[in-house]
Amino acid sequence: MEFLLQPLTLLTFFPLLGVLVILFMKSEMKTAIRWVALVTSLITLGLSLWVLSMFTASNPDLQLEAKYSWIQVAGWNIYYYLAVDGLSILLVLLTAFLTPISLLSTWTAVEDRVKDFMIFFLLLEVGMMGVFLAQDLFMFYIFWEFTLVPMYFLIGLWGGPRRVYAAVKFFLYTMAGSILMLIAILFLGIQTNTFNIPDMLKVLPELYSSGAIASGTQMLLFVAFAAAFAIKVPMWPLHSWLPDAHVEAPTAGSVILAGVLLKMGTYGFLRFNIALFPDATVTAAPWIALLATIGIIYGAAVSYAQADMKKLVAYSSVSHLGFVMLGLFALNPQGVAGAILQMINHGLSTGALFLLIGMIYEQTHTREIKVYGGLWKVTPVFGTIMLIASLSSMGLPGLNGFVGEFTILLGAFGSKAIGNPWYAGISAIGVIMAAVYILYMFQKVFLGPAGEITHHHELKDLNVRELIIIVPLLVFIFWIGLYPAPFFNLIAPAVEKLLSALPL
Amino acid sequence: MTQPQFTDFYTLLPFTILVVWACVLLLVDLFIPKNRKSITAALAAFGLAVTLGYTISQIGVSSIGFNGMAVLDGFSTFANVLLLISGLFGIALAHGYTKRMGIQRGEYFTLILFSVTGMMLMAQAADLIIVFLALELLSIPLYVLAAFTRKVESEESGVKYFLLGAFATGFVVYGTALIFGSTGTTSLTEIAAAASNGSSGLLLSIGAALLLVGFGFKVAAVPFHMWTPDVYQGAPTSVTAFMSSGAKIAGFVALLRVFATAFPSLSSDMTGILWVMSALTMILGNLVAISQTNIKRMLAYSSIAHAGYILMAFVPYGNKDVVSTSIAAGLFYLLTYVLTNFGAWAVVISLEKAEGKGLEISDYAGLAKKYPALAAAMVVFMLSFIGFPPTLGMVGKFYLFRAALAGGFTGLAILGVVTSLVSAYYYLRIVVNMYMREGDPVVESEPWLTFTIVVTAVATVVLSFVPQFLFLLASTALLK
Numbered sequence: 015m016e017f018l019l020q021p022l023t024l025l026t027f028f029p030l031l032g033v034l035v036i037l038f039m040k041s042e043m044k045t046a047i048r049w050v051a052l053v054t055s056l057i058t059l060g061l062s063l064w065v066l067s068m069f070t071a072s073n074p075d076l077q078l079e080a081k082y083s084w085i086q087v088a089g090w091n092i093y094y095y096l097a098v099d100g101l102s103i104l105l106v107l108l109t110a111f112l113t114p115i116s117l118l119s120t121w122t123a124v125e126d127r128v129k130d131f132m133i134f135f136l137l138l139e140v141g142m143m144g145v146f147l148a149q150d151l152f153m154f155y156i157f158w159e160f161t162l163v164p165m166y167f168l169i170g171l172w173g174g175p176r177r178v179y180a181a182v183k184f185f186l187y188t189m190a191g192s193i194l195m196l197i198a199i200l201f202l203g204i205q206t207n208t209f210n211i212p213d214m215l216k217v218l219p220e221l222y223s224s225g226a227i228a229s230g231t232q233m234l235l236f237v238a239f240a241a242a243f244a245i246k247v248p249m250w251p252l253h254s255w256l257p258d259a260h261v262e263a264p265t266a267g268s269v270i271l272a273g274v275l276l277k278m279g280t281y282g283f284l285r286f287n288i289a290l291f292p293d294a295t296v297t298a299a300p301w302i303a304l305l306a307t308i309g310i311i312y313g314a315a316v317s318y319a320q321a322d323m324k325k326l327v328a329y330s331s332v333s334h335l336g337f338v339m340l341g342l343f344a345l346n347p348q349g350v351a352g353a354i355l356q357m358i359n360h361g362l363s364t365g366a367l368f369l370l371i372g373m374i375y376e377q378t379h380t381r382e383i384k385v386y387g388g389l390w391k392v393t394p395v396f397g398t399i400m401l402i403a404s405l406s407s408m409g410l411p412g413l414n415g416f417v418g419e420f421t422i423l424l425g426a427f428g429s430k431a432i433g434n435p436w437y438a439g440i441s442a443i444g445v446i447m448a449a450v451y452i453l454y455m456f457q458k459v460f461l462g463p464a465g466e467i468t469h470h471h472e473l474k475d476l477n478v479r480e481l482i483i484i485v486p487l488l489v490f491i492f493w494i495g496l497y498p499a500p501f502f503n504l505i506a507p508a509v510e511k512l513l514s515a516l517p518l
Numbered sequence: 519m520t521q522p523q524f525t526d527f528y529t530l531l532p533f534t535i536l537v538v539w540a541c542v543l544l545l546v547d548l549f550i551p552k553n554r555k556s557i558t559a560a561l562a563a564f565g566l567a568v569t570l571g572y573t574i575s576q577i578g579v580s581s582i583g584f585n586g587m588a589v590l591d592g593f594s595t596f597a598n599v600l601l602l603i604s605g606l607f608g609i610a611l612a613h614g615y616t617k618r619m620g621i622q623r624g625e626y627f628t629l630i631l632f633s634v635t636g637m638m639l640m641a642q643a644a645d646l647i648i649v650f651l652a653l654e655l656l657s658i659p660l661y662v663l664a665a666f667t668r669k670v671e672s673e674e675s676g677v678k679y680f681l682l683g684a685f686a687t688g689f690v691v692y693g694t695a696l697i698f699g700s701t702g703t704t705s706l707t708e709i710a711a712a713a714s715n716g717s718s719g720l721l722l723s724i725g726a727a728l729l730l731v732g733f734g735f736k737v738a739a740v741p742f743h744m745w746t747p748d749v750y751q752g753a754p755t756s757v758t759a760f761m762s763s764g765a766k767i768a769g770f771v772a773l774l775r776v777f778a779t780a781f782p783s784l785s786s787d788m789t790g791i792l793w794v795m796s797a798l799t800m801i802l803g804n805l806v807a808i809s810q811t812n813i814k815r816m817l818a819y820s821s822i823a824h825a826g827y828i829l830m831a832f833v834p835y836g837n838k839d840v841v842s843t844s845i846a847a848g849l850f851y852l853l854t855y856v857l858t859n860f861g862a863w864a865v866v867i868s869l870e871k872a873e874g875k876g877l878e879i880s881d882y883a884g885l886a887k888k889y890p891a892l893a894a895a896m897v898v899f900m901l902s903f904i905g906f907p908p909t910l911g912m913v914g915k916f917y918l919f920r921a922a923l924a925g926g927f928t929g930l931a932i933l934g935v936v937t938s939l940v941s942a943y944y945y946l947r948i949v950v951n952m953y954m955r956e957g958d959p960v961v962e963s964e965p966w967l968t969f970t971i972v973v974t975a976v977a978t979v980v981l982s983f984v985p986q987f988l989f990l991l992a993s994t995a996l997l998k
Contacts, residue, residue, distance in 0.1 A: 185946060186939065
């Protein structure tokens with residue numbers, strides 16, 4: 015039972031305690047249930063900061079390991095194995111940070127089945143933490159698949175009019191990706207006699223060099239893992255589930271979906287594809303860069319065509335995550351570090367945009383761009399904050415988005431693995447296009463003459479609760495934008511170690 | 519040939535206890551008044567529980583009796599435990615259900631006991647004659663049980679099951695005759711010896727193929743599955759639940775023992791046939807299940823699909839390096855299937871009304887709002903059927919697909935995961951109805967039904983976190 019007291023065990027499973035408490039509460043006690051959930055997630059945030067305080071930034075290896083044998087039957091060797099390193103620490107913090115913010119955003123938005131909502135949300139947090147912390151493939155797979163279940167219910171129960179369709183599509187699409195990964199995981203397990211990733215990394219180079227796993231097989235394994243992650247990211251052309259899921263999901267669901275769940279895909283590429291299949295990674299890099307570039311331009315173009323604010327932001331995620339993928343497969347320190355930081359940035363700025371859209375939607379019950387207009391005059395605080403979030407999303411220097419995108423483009427431009435500066439060149443157009451669609455939305459909604467909604471509604475500006483939700487995000491948007499060094503310091507050593515194993 | 523000694527009965531002791539108890543119960547039941555048949559149910563459950571206790575105490579023991587016609591080994595003990603648990607759940611489900619439907623008669627419970635004894639004999643059979651005997655002993659009570667309601671649908675179900683079952687038994691007998699003709703013996707080990715001497719020929723292959731047909735019928739594998747949806751739909755639901763678990767375990771156990779013991783020499787031909795059977799069963803079961811609107815028919819096709827998954831464990835039966843892992847995987851999957859299956863059927867029984875009402879999938883609309891715990895349990899069972907964490911079904915599929923990959927059958931494993939994806943669609947439809955549609959379902963609450971649902975749901979979740987000891991049990995459940 016010693017494993018229960020490990021910091022990472024506590025961090026991962028603490029929300030379950032909240033679930034347990036809520037289970038025994040009457041569903042009429044809505045406010046009390048909300049408080050229990052919020053306090054649970056805040057304590058989890060505290061635990062994540064405690065983990066950060068024990069984390070050594072200069073150490074490139076896995077830290078704070080909690081490793082216990084779980085299923086030891088001939089040839090299985092499955093471990094209960096949680097650990098954190100520079101690749102995952104920021105994502106862990108992001109998860110712990112966005113969960114209380116999302117919960118707070120549901121305070122008045124979710125009135126129906128509050129008890130179930132909070133239970134599913136806290137379960138989702140357990141799943142996400144587990145995905146980022148698990149260092150055993152069996153365990154990782156369990157967490158990876160498990161996150162689908164609560165998210166499925168969050169979309170299907172509290173979503174918009176087409177929620178059932180969106181929920182089922184989300185579930186089946188994502189599952190379609192992970193079934194091939196399951197086969198690849200089992201294959202690796204059989205070949206290496208273990209599911210423990212560090213042990214696997216010790217055995218694999220030998221298997222590759224001796225030809226026990228041929229290079230063609232390695233490529234197939236790479237593709238099987240990539241299928242799961244590419245759907246989750248989502249990379250063009252596997253993105254079609256995303257707009258549906260985003261538009262139908264409740265605000266808190268969208269924030270977590272964009273903020274954390276999509277990052278599980280990019281994180282998967284980083285932790286598994288690049289580390290486990292080095293030769294295939296190098297071979298595939300130009301192709302992934304091509305898909306990423308198409309995604310950047312396509313996502314931006316389609317964003318511009320949207321009439322629904324939420325859909326616009328949803329498609330912008332396709333574009334932004336294209337940048338992350340481009341950075342990852344630049345396979346040099348700038349590209350990868352920039353990509354990791356951009357994962358955080360996207361979580362912050364897109365999270366903020368979804369929250370803000372959710373706040374106005376709560377008052378007007380519409381997200382149609384054309385019915386708004388002149389909103390800034392009525393709600394100046396809301397307008398200002400929206401402007402900051404928009405500028406952050408389009409990558410204005412001084413705000414967080416710029417740091418990430420600039421580093422990624424720098425990495426991609428000089429990348430040996432991609433081998434062609436044109437990908438970075440074309441992607442840079444995506445930055446300009448981002449300015450176009452974001453500012454287009456901002457202009458139509460906040461500037462100009464008062465629209466139908468602005469005219470007829472008594473619109474209120476942000477209240478204290480809403481400010482409490484949004485200000486922490488703004489703090490990080492400025493912090494990363496003005497002084498990103500502490501964040502890069504956390505990432506860099508682990509990235510160096512990861513890349514040193516590649517045959518470049 | 520030596521005369522059977524008293525010690526021979528040690529080998530068959532679990533079976534013997536239950537047979538004697540069932541015979542006694544048949545007499546005792548005469549003195550139990552008509553409105554108090556719960557006593558018969560309790561006595562039947564007691565007999566099963568005692569036998570279960572004895573069987574568990576025998577884990578690790580192995581012996582051979584009756585001139586090698588019956589064996590007791592890890593494999594049969596594992597199967598017997600599963601079968602006895604099925605019997606217990608079968609009685610727990612039937613107790614309230616039969617009363618509610620006005621069909622509570624004492625014979626119901628004795629028939630379940632006799633059927634379980636047949637299944638247990640099947641698990642211990644080391645001779646084709648015993649296999650045949652066991653097949654009849656397990657099937658005949660099931661024919662009666664399927665027609666137990668005495669309504670048209672139920673009688674149709676019983677007659678259909680009987681006719682096709684008799685036909686399948688015919689295949690088994692004819693197969694046995696051909697095998698005897700070719701090898702001069704019905705003992706599984708002697709058949710294997712004769713076959714490896716090269717004295718076998720076409721007759722032996724035909725005989726083995728006929729046995730496959732007979733067992734294929736019992737486990738509802740494509741193309742011998744036609745009877746399943748009709749029989750499952752027409753039979754009383756508590757019988758369906760028992761039949762879909764117990765008869766399937768017995769069929770698979772017999773298939774595994776007969777093929778792995780007697781016909782390893784035929785594996786080069788049989789593996790291909792089993793591969794195709796497994797693939798077809800997975801594909802057809804899952805695809806046809808999509809279009810079902812009646813939950814009993816949907817679960818019937820789902821049980822066909824799961825037969826396909828379990829068959830996957832049989833494909834590499836001739837490969838000495840992997841046969842033990844794949845047997846273990848098959849047994850483990852049977853365990854996960856039994857728990858999940860009984861849980862799901864128990865939920866179906868909770869919602870079923872007289873005259874076959876409450877069996878449409880749309881009748882599940884709104885269940886989550888009114889009965890959150892029941893709906894949550896059903897979600898657990900559906901996730902387990904799909905093979906999703908945190909349930910035992912996921913661990914079971916992990917084990918099964920790993921065995922298929924280790925045996926070199928990558929294509930079959932890929933087919934397995936792809937059909938699992940298909941299955942997610944129709945299992946999720948129940949979840950969608952329960953949680954995302956409005957409705958006003960009425961649930962019959964009965965203590966033993968609730969007990970079954972709670973036990974199976976909790977076991978399905980909890981055992982997925984601590985499967986180590988089950989893995990060990992399954993991997994030591996070797997054939998002797």
